[in-house]
Amino acid sequence: MDTVDARFKWLEANGEAQYIADRHYDGLLEGRFYRSTCSRGYIKAVNVPELPDGYYLFSAKDVPGTNRLPIVVPDWPAFADTEVRYIGQVILLLVGPDPLVLEQLLTQVSVEYEPLTPAYTVAQSKALVDGAIHNQDNLFDAHQIDKGDIEAGFAQAVTIFEETVTTGYQEHLYLETQGCVGYVADSKVVIEGSMQCPWYVYHCMSTVLGHQHIRVIQAPTGGGFGGKEDYPNIIAGPLAVAVNQLRQPIRVVLERREDIAFTSKRHPVEFHYRTGVDKHGQIVAMDIKFDLNSGAYFSLSGIVLQRAITTATNVYDIANVRIQGQAWCTNTVPTGAFRGFGSPQTCFCIESHMNHIAQQLGQAPLAFKQAHLLTNQSTTLTGASIFGELVITDLIEQSVSASQYLAKRAAYAAQSSQGAYRKGIGISIFQHGCGFAGDLEDTLVKAKVRLIKDQNEQVTILVSNTDIGQGLVLTFRQIVADTLALPLSQVDISVVDTDSVPDSGPTVASRSIVIVGYILEQAALALKQQWQVGEYQEIEQDYQKPSYHQWDQINYQGNAYQSTSYGVNVVEVEVDMASYEVKINDAWGCYDIGHVINEQIFNGQIDGGMVQALGYGAMEKLELNGEGVFAQKSMADYMVPTSLDVPRIQRSLVDNPYPYGPQGAKGGGELTHNGAASAFVAAVEQAVGQAFNRIPVTPEVIAQTLTNEPQANIKRIDVAEVTNEN
């Protein structure tokens, strides 16, 4: 059986793949958005110049259907109508043949606002100055989980640690900016574009247009990482309105600066921990509170919140826990999906907190973590038993031996504090729940796949999951070909086009392999049984929830995810003590993703995910300025790793087949982003002998921490006399 396909990505490598900006359309017009320049206020008047012939303008008044995009809840207007909630919100779409004329016309538009006091931070959101932006209290969503008895847990504590750990915004910086083209074909309004979830775009278009003569086709997509989950809707909504009316092809492709400034970002988060440790050095209680800055519209924040809450204790078995998470509305760019979806934030914060407690207790961080690991007998944070075998200890063993972690950790602890260069090594342990949260695969998504076999015995896969670089189309073909015992060349996959593919759900949440791949495997098995030589055959298969999977979406009880993947990262650094430049000398990633289907493809995910996470921890600074917009405006300001900034990643796997995944596979695409930031920071902490409680840890941050008062952030309260030995 073939396992490699030399033609895979051949068009891309030869420069022949037609991304959306590469495509030719006869009579193509260009579209440009006029965006709000006011963070918060009411629109009093919109003044537009006289338009030359062939130029058109679209606004909320032109929406034939409903001017609210149904992302999760229908709150984000296609065009701002009465109010604006952030700088960059779309108010108008200008359309015409010449981009230069469009740019000029944009400068002649003016909007009069009645401004209100904006809220950019969670604290400002809570303060409700000039009233609430959203509902009565600016609170988009809030949940709480209680496990065990938090008060009884703290009663056993001899020491309590309080710490706040925060993570910043992160920009996807997919190399291809967002873009779509709309046109009319066969009386349907068609949108083609760079996107992860064509059926999401379909539903948004049908809402704004009020009809279903629509069609959505994915173009080759130059990276997504979650960033092309919600934002293509924001482009396609207004664009569909214009195309529906003009019946001419129109293209909207964002400029890089526009993309950085206004598309969705990773949620910044602030975790507050209060952790009780008993006289044996064991954590007996954890009280966790965190706030998410969701930006101006709810978008995907509810699901990010759910993931951050249900995985808040990461891979640790803590008897008594209370977690309260809240998502707040602010007058900033809406935050959305980014690889990991709340988990990179959670994993960084808890791993850092665990490291800092260990330091305070005079224990080695790894040993301290090992003393708290989940085991096969554990009950999860959400009250479920562990399904399948946990191999976290194998992951740790493999990582420690590959990296020589213990020996290096000891050697670097003994290095001179006066050296011009100082080394450090750090380790992180983490998890990622695969698929939609809880049992939403069953109650909400209800994925469906189709296989077609033609008279020439050629099989075609029809699914709505998109290849945005992660190599999905090859892995899908491999699953079906292996099941049918066919050569790879006999299995094709259809372009994702809502006219032909069923809705197998969005390309998000590390669900494509474990959920959709498994349904495909089932469909291929069914086809194999019914195979009739020379006949055209069609097989449809629906998702079925495994019987062990129980979930209560109201109380967050049960299996928080259908399956969970695990990983361990080790990062080794060397810090120049004069400039505080950090060189990442080595990085190891060891993973349990069940059984890997195509190791080379997954290795690409390990490399890419870990390098993004190293960027997240070390250099990717994105901050709001006083006007509620990002201070970093271009690729020169927002820095991501280059080939010189990162080492070769040393990768390994522990095989642990999952019975409800294709060939035993679980999800893995997001997992790879969850751990490296924390391992990096732990390494820098060892090197410079200071704790950090926020990322990114840039040379400036190190310099500040070492030269100013060190931020003794973790607060230690000894309560031995009060509660112990009674």
Next chain:
Amino acid sequence: MKIEFTLNQQPIAVDVDPMQTLLMTLRQDCGLTASKEGCNEGECGACSVLVNGQLVNACLLPIAQVSGNHVQTLEGLRQTEKGQCVINALLEAKGVQCGFCSPGMVLALYVLLEQHPQPTEQQVRTALSGNLCRCTGYSMIVDAAFIAATKGAGLW
């Protein structure tokens, strides 16, 4: 303004604003879309082309400065044995994920191998450092350089 240059070994003349970039000229006026626009301000390398054999960001170069020079894009390079050697190596190494950086990467690898037929890891990483890739974490693209060096032995 009429500007003449050599494009992929063929003489060509375009009549455009002299300040228009080479990238825009290639993509819009010449219909060559292998060179991508990732930032349009010289930061990402997606628009990489060769001008007189040197790797340049086509988004920074006004077309007037190209007058009389030799421009090679991936459309030209992929027709050559060396070009195909690099492309095949990149595919074999699985150094293409979303593919948006790939045309620029192919050109950067080609220039590297022309200069260093047996490059070290550091030479490869330095040669690629002007080309951003957000998907691969670079190692597999680095591997492609070694594969192309080995498989293309005698070519370089």
